[in-house]
Amino acid sequence: MFRTIVVACLTLIAAEVSWIALGESHDRADFTYVNPSGIHTLDPARMSWTQDFRVALNIWEGLTTWHPQTLEPIEGAAVLPPDVSADRLTYRFTIRNDARWSNGDAVTAGDFIRGWRRAMEPGTSADYAFLFTDHIAGALEYVRWRQECVAACTDAAARDAAFARCAGEMDQRFATVGIRAENDRMLVVTLAQPCPYFLDLTAFAPFLPCHQSIELLRERHEGAPLTAEGLVVYDPQWTKPDYHRNGYPGLITNGPYRLSEWTFKRRARLEVNPFHRDATRIACRTVDMLEYENLAASLLAYESGAVDFLTDLSVPYDHELARLAKSGQRPDFHPCVLLATFLLNFNCVGPTVAGRDNPFVDPRVRKAFTLALDRPQLVDKVRRRGDRPARSFVPPSSIPGYEPPAGLPHDVAEARRLLQEAGFPSGQGLPPIELLYVPSDERMCQAMAKMWEDALGVRVELRSQESKTFAEEKAKHRFMIARGNWYADYNDPTTFLDCLVTGNGNNDSGYSNAQYDALMAQANGTADAVERSRLLQAAEAIIVEQDCPILPILHYTDMVAIAPHVRGLHANSRLWFPFRYVSIQR
């Protein structure tokens, strides 16, 4: 009987090993990199993760794109500079003659309108719809109308009438949005107010074009291009290169690369788009993106030579890697000073939180907690990854033409005085302070709690929640202090400062100050760059020196690993790596 078992087991092993051996592929790409935690989506309208942007911006191309080193906007699918009106509100973009999709079709102004429209539609859009509603004339009104439509279509009582009205009026309403095609090669964009960084935005993923073949996969209800809920929905499989339902040709893109293969949680293979204007000049003809859930394993793969480039070195021993990089022992580990801030949000919404007193409605308490924290100590002794201690929301020396205010120093005596002034001498009378965070910030939060307890005599309760629950608690303002972070979307201080404007969807503190809002509005309407910068600085001073709705802790510095034989990759503040400039010199 044992013999039968052994024979059966060996047969099984032999069959499975042969099966996998027959399917083996040994073609290594010219360049291989690891995209940690893989691709969430390749739909540019729904993207919100850096690793997704990285793939998208290699296979698509916006009106502009970014310089690989300086991150300045450079020519993409449109001719630069565009024709801009004297009031800086109207941009006329001419699409390049040689801009081509990966099937050879010419890229048209209509393709951009299709892409942009998807990115602002409720239900299709994700985190970045605000870039359109904030900047494009008429977009806010259109999106609000669409949200009303969707709400009406999901309301059982008025569903049918609402659906007919939405479907009938939709195109007419969209015509009022400041995006139109004058002809196939001329895209005219009207802004709601001057936007000095608009050419930076047009390189970003939500502003990518979309090939007309996607219309083959649009869902329809009662003959209208909407779902019964009033949503604009395309078959989510449209991003697959080998998806052919309804005659769909598979994903067509207009960037230097095209997606030739994508297997779930394994690999995405990019190949040069033969119709791209630079196709013959691109050295790496194939690029493999591998997925590793485990960053430590990806580092081992890099060390063994199987991988040429790692975009994330956040392993548990990353402080040791930072030390090796700093001492010059690992010149292939490159620090990237990010345009990003790790911070704490104080709850400014109301005097009680979940039935408990909330002392943080008083700006003096918020300021005291800010002054009591030794941020350089947190960076050097706790995190030890080479980040920069923060006193401002906008990272200093990172945005040309803008320098943030000095912010508050570490001053325990002043912190105690302020707390006393607020009616809490030596922390007496304060309820236990609850600090809400995600498990990855455990050590930092423990250290901060200890600092506050020692300096102010308060009692801090730590509440760790995994990320989805944390997000819900934060969105509903069920916290006293909650960790947060902000990564810049574009190269302008407003990418940070807009978050604290009254009613902004990302104003997690629930902060509201009319003076701050007025300064931000005034800056938005100011064409003079120096004056605008002064106004923004004054606004930022209110939040980091006076009212303190947030407590900036540090500005992130990440690390990437670039193998010595790789040329043309540059560490930068957005972790943006165009592969078209990469070459291998072994």
Add this chain to the structure above:
Amino acid sequence: MMLRLMRRILLGAVTIATVYTLTFVMAVSIPGNPFQTGERNMPAEAEKALRARYHMDNNWLYFWEFLSGAVRLDFGPTFTYNDWTCNQVIADSLPVSAMIGSLAIATALIVGIPLGVWGAVRHGTWADHATTFTVLLGISIPTFVTGSVLLIVFGVYLGIVPIGGWGTVAHLPLPVITLSLPFIAYIARLTRMGMLDVLASDFIRTAYAKGLPHRMVIWKHAFKVAFLPVLSYLGPATAQAMTGSFVVEKLFGVPGIGQHFVNAALNRDAGLIMSTVLVFATLLVVFNILVDLLYAWVDPRIAEAV
């Protein structure tokens, strides 16, 4: 026998339905918005519309919609991996886990059974102690430790296998060995215990008294009976091994289904939570029925009794 089989299938269906109901209740009860993708907050209208689209605004309707889809083997969309359906996620990842799991179980049988028999036959000697000690190690050392050690030794220092990934024969040994170690230990322990019981039986003494060679007594007579506890264990063990291990998959970068059990819950991806749990429950039921059938084959008295 057929009646017994029918009864088992019916009971299996009830088990799966119960598992589905319990999982559904938990999946829709946990806090968190499955549609939120990043740090930024989603407009309330869009969330409401998406919930309506997927019938998640009405739990009763969602329960039946998902169930009717699942019966037709259509598990619907995942909310985490927007570009993929639950069916695609399972179709891509289950064969990977099934391959590693089945290889691990096959390895465990080939190694574990002789180890257990050897320990039992040499009861009380150093060989038995060595077997018991090895078994204890196999059960107590977690896979993330054994896996990491194997990865560092064979992947980094010796460089004879790739560091993680999937798609070639070279990717197989480390995850298979890591996954098989606890199964080897359990199978060896069950075999040893079974053999010790059987070796003290009258029919074994009779076999020796008849002058049968030692080898034949052990493998032909004793082992057949001693194997029954191992066979019972094989049902759930195979289902467990074939539906992946989060630790082994994470450690070796294997794109199996095990990671989705954990990630789907963390991402509040109700569709994927229920799909993966249903796959696991179904495999568990199927393998237990198979074990029942094998039982009857190994020990005809069971079939006759029914």
